[in-house]
Amino acid sequence: MSSPEIVVDLEKIASNVRALKALYGARGINIFAVTKAVCGDPNLANILVNNGLNFLADSRLENIKNILDAGVHAKFLLLRTLPSEVDAVVKYTEISLNSNLTVIQLLSKAAVKVNVVHKIILMIEMGDLREGVMPIDLNDMVRKILRLPNIKLIGIGTNLACFGGIKPNARKMRTLSSLAVDLEKRFNIILSIVSGGNSANYNWFTKSEVLGRINNLRLGESIFLGRETLERKPIPDLHTDAFALSVEVIDSGVKPSIPFGESGLDAFGNKPVFEDLGQINRAILAIGKLDVQTDGLIPPENMTILGASSDHLILNTHEKTLEVGDRVTFSLNYGALLSVMGSQTIIKNYVNTNEYRPILQNGRGERPKAQNAFSNHRD
Ligand SMILES: *Cc1c(COP(=O)(O)O)cnc(C)c1O
Numbered sequence: 120m121s122s123p124e125i126v127v128d129l130e131k132i133a134s135n136v137r138a139l140k141a142l143y144g145a146r147g148i149n150i151f152a153v154t155k156a157v158c159g160d161p162n163l164a165n166i167l168v169n170n171g172l173n174f175l176a177d178s179r180l181e182n183i184k185n186i187l188d189a190g191v192h193a194k195f196l197l198l199r200t201l202p203s204e205v206d207a208v209v210k211y212t213e214i215s216l217n218s219n220l221t222v223i224q225l226l227s228k229a230a231v232k233v234n235v236v237h238k239i240i241l242m243i244e245m246g247d248l249r250e251g252v253m254p255i256d257l258n259d260m261v262r263k264i265l266r267l268p269n270i271k272l273i274g275i276g277t278n279l280a281c282f283g284g285i286k287p288n289a290r291k292m293r294t295l296s297s298l299a300v301d302l303e304k305r306f307n308i309i310l311s312i313v314s315g316g317n318s319a320n321y322n323w324f325t326k327s328e329v330l331g332r333i334n335n336l337r338l339g340e341s342i343f344l345g346r347e348t349l350e351r352k353p354i355p356d357l358h359t360d361a362f363a364l365s366v367e368v369i370d371s372g373v374k375p376s377i378p379f380g381e382s383g384l385d386a387f388g389n390k391p392v393f394e395d396l397g398q399i400n401r402a403i404l405a406i407g408k409l410d411v412q413t414d415g416l417i418p419p420e421n422m423t424i425l426g427a428s429s430d431h432l433i434l435n436t437h438e439k440t441l442e443v444g445d446r447v448t449f450s451l452n453y454g455a456l457l458s459v460m461g462s463q464t465i466i467k468n469y470v471n472t473n474e475y476r477p478i479l480q481n482g483r484g485e486r487p488k489a490q491n492a493f494s495n496h497r498d
Contacts, residue, residue: 149312223264241272292333369404404431405431423437
């Protein structure tokens with residue numbers, strides 16, 4: 120066992136996928152499974168595909184190539200289009216989300232060059248103020264897009280609760296629906312995808328009797344952490360503990376809770392604040408900010424994270440005394456999940472793999488070149 124280690128329960132993820140597909144599918148909503156939170160992990164991509172979500176969405180072409188190299192049979196939606204990457208975008212992905220005309224023109228040129236038709240979903244600004252065409256500019260933009268060769272506008276979408284924290288409520292979804300209807304009438308086109316958002320759309324979905332034209336969501340966090348993201352509540356019947364980070368204790372003992380000496384700044388230039396709890400049980404764990412976004416780690420109930428430097432995490436273990444060599448298991452929030460799965464220093468251990476044979480990593484956290492990495496048979 121290496122330290123630290125992320126334990127990924129593939130059967131829990133598979134179960135989340137099936138539950139979400141059933142929940143949303145029952146009311147006509149298709150899901151693009153978003154793999155960016157797990158850094159395009161091919162083992163997880165394989166689970167998504169094998170459980171019925173064969174359209175994967177990622178923001179990074181690197182992740183997409185990684186998944187393709189591993190031999191996963193998926194189609195891809197790109198969430199973020201870089202003008203410098205259009206040639207690769209039309210090569211590796213079927214669809215991309217777009218909101219900038221210059222970028223779409225470049226995609227058109229790239230698609231013409233290799234004689235493919237690239238599909239796009241046009242993102243609409245609905246108040247969260249990240250990507251999206253302002254509704255007032257929409258008709259003009261669509262008119263121009265429809266003239267571009269080798270680009271097919273297959274849908275519209277929006278992204279909320281991301282940058283500006285705006286809720287994807289019934290009102291926003293109604294507006295998106297009616298924009299789809301208007302565009303179809305005005306331009307005599309069919310928009311087969313109306314993508315209403317992400318894991319934050321759960322409350323809207325469960326509370327709304329009418330879903331209008333919304334027939335697609337792009338889900339990451341719900342699948343992997345089993346939560347909706349407006350209030351970060353667990354979704355019924357989903358697993359919230361598919362990922363567990365196991366870390367080794369390298370020192371443990373009783374020390375004061377307040378640093379002593381002349382007070383300055385910490386390793387990161389901040390003035391640290393401490394609460395006086397008297398003498399406490401402290402444990403030092405072999406993980407730090409170099410490995411993971413430590414403030415997104417959730418410790419076991421009877422422990423508190425006091426802080427972290429680049430290589431050490433300090434725990435108040437309260438009544439419990441940990442021994443050197445013990446391991447402590449943490450849950451992860453979204454930020455911690457991103458950083459763990461992208462980390463070169465954290466070993467990935469896939470458990471509950473049933474018939475799936477995971478790609479193993481070598482000791483340095485690199486993936487070997489995958490050859491027949493996925494066979495659905497046991498040896
Ligand atoms: C990351 C992302 C998603 C997925 O968000 P979750 O909260 O993980 O469901 C959906 N759409 C876009 C455009 C994204 O960038």
